[in-house]
Amino acid sequence: MFDINNTLRIFCNRGTSGIDGSTSTAIGAAYAVKENTVFITGDISFFYDSNALWNNYIPSNFRIIVLNNGSGGIFRFIPGPKESDALDYFETPHNLTAEYLCKMYNFEYSKVENENNLDLQLPKFYKKSKFPKLVEVFTPREENDKILKAYFNNLKE
Numbered sequence: 114m115f116d117i118n119n120t121l122r123i124f125c126n127r128g129t130s131g132i133d134g135s136t137s138t139a140i141g142a143a144y145a146v147k148e149n150t151v152f153i154t155g156d157i158s159f160f161y162d163s164n165a166l167w168n169n170y171i172p173s174n175f176r177i178i179v180l181n182n183g184s185g186g187i188f189r190f191i192p193g194p195k196e197s198d199a200l201d202y203f204e205t206p207h208n209l210t211a212e213y214l215c216k217m218y219n220f221e222y223s224k225v226e227n228e229n230n231l232d233l234q235l236p237k238f239y240k241k242s243k244f245p246k247l248v249e250v251f252t253p254r255e256e257n258d259k260i261l262k263a264y265f266n267n268l269k270e
């Protein structure tokens with residue numbers, strides 16, 4: 114979907130293969146490799162596996178980026194759920210935030226709500242720290258699928 118620096122090692126998990134355990138897996142990987150590790154995840158996947166943060170061995174150079182669109186946005190994107198009268202059950206909208214989990218589990222927390230703020234926060238986010246860090250990026254639930262579809266269409270042109 115975008116160019117990537119080829120010095121980075123990337124590992125992915127598809128939702129179709131189960132959203133459970135993504136955070137646990139990332140923490141295990143961070144512990145094993147010892148290198149800086151960044152875990153990028155959706156809100157539902159993250160909250161589903163929040164118990165993964167209950168762990169005394171999370172390296173301080175571990176970073177989490179939660180893309181919080183307030184739901185399982187995939188179900189707005191794929192055909193089917195939107196045309197049914199059961200979108201809510203697929204999408205499971207919510208107003209949860211990672212802030213209090215971070216307080217409980219000793220992660221440095223920050224949030225961003227727009228692109229400028231994200232650009233400002235990221236250099237700070239990657240700086241060395243005593244504790245691991247999480248940044249929560251809030252995006253609008255009902256616009257998310259439209260923006261992603263427009264992005265894909267743009268790539269095709």
Ligand SMILES: Cc1ncc(C[n+]2csc(CCOP(=O)(O)OP(=O)(O)O)c2C)c(N)n1
Pocket residue numbers: 128129130131132133154155156157158159182184185186187188
């Ligand atoms: C254990 C498990 N339960 C349910 C699903 C079905 N499922 C696939 S994607 C998804 C929602 C993911 O939401 P989120 O992590 O917020 O990412 P987004 O779709 O918003 O990008 C769900 C519930 C699954 N893949 N695995």
